[in-house]
Amino acid sequence: MISSLRGRALHLDSDSVVIDVGGVGFSVAVTPDIPRSFHIGDEIVLHTNLIVREDSLSLFGFAEREQLSTFLLLIGVSGVGPKSALGVLSALSVAQIADAVAAEDDAPFRRVSGIGPKTAKLIVVQLAGKLHPSAVAGSAPAAVAGVPAQVIAALVALGWSERVAADAVAQVTADAAAPASVPALLKVALAALGPARPEQTGV
Secondary structure, three states: OOOEEEEEEEEEOOOEEEEEEOOEEEEEEOOOHHHHHOOOOOEEEEEEEEEEEOOEEEEEEEOOHHHHHHHHHHOOOOOOOHHHHHHHHHHOOHHHHHHHHHOOOOHHHHOOOOOOHHHHHHHHHHHOOOOOHHHHHOOHHHHHHHHHHHHHHHHHHOOOOHHHHHHHHHHHHOOOOOOOOHHHHHHHHHHHHOOOOHHHOOO
16 A cells, blocks of 8 residues: 655646656646645655556545545545545535534535535535544634644654754744645745755754
8 A cells, every 4th residue: 555655746737746756656646736836846745545446556645644534534435436535625625524514514515526416415424423523623723723733744754853844834934924735835844944955954
């Protein structure tokens, strides 16, 4: 199972990216916010799920682990395939999905291309009680507040110390116009850290 990828962007499309990992290019289906947040040559970190079919191997990638968890729940719903699940996550945030399920409101899902009324109702019924409580309870400010912590964790995973990562994130989030999404903020934080690799920073 390929559970995550970290590498340089070789190609960016509206719904997919190709990531160079150790000289191997992995094509990954993604939500549209990811190609919009990066440029060719940028480093991308994705949480991934490999879908195995008789005639294909397909990778689906997400910037946040909660998105991946929600994707796995969605493809477990009768009538929802990987592409439809990706469509739901392209149109709705994890919090919006959780709110709709908690309110037993299938209207947001019916507005997603490829999701019919019956399937929308099944999503609400079959996901009831399965979403992470923090997604249901989280307000928009809380979600934004969680972004810096996720970016710090990503930087630590890339090799920087927690102190250096926290300082870099604090520096870029001090700007009122700081990006609100994890991929965009990670990109800005990496730029703030400069070209030096972690081993060159003494961490």
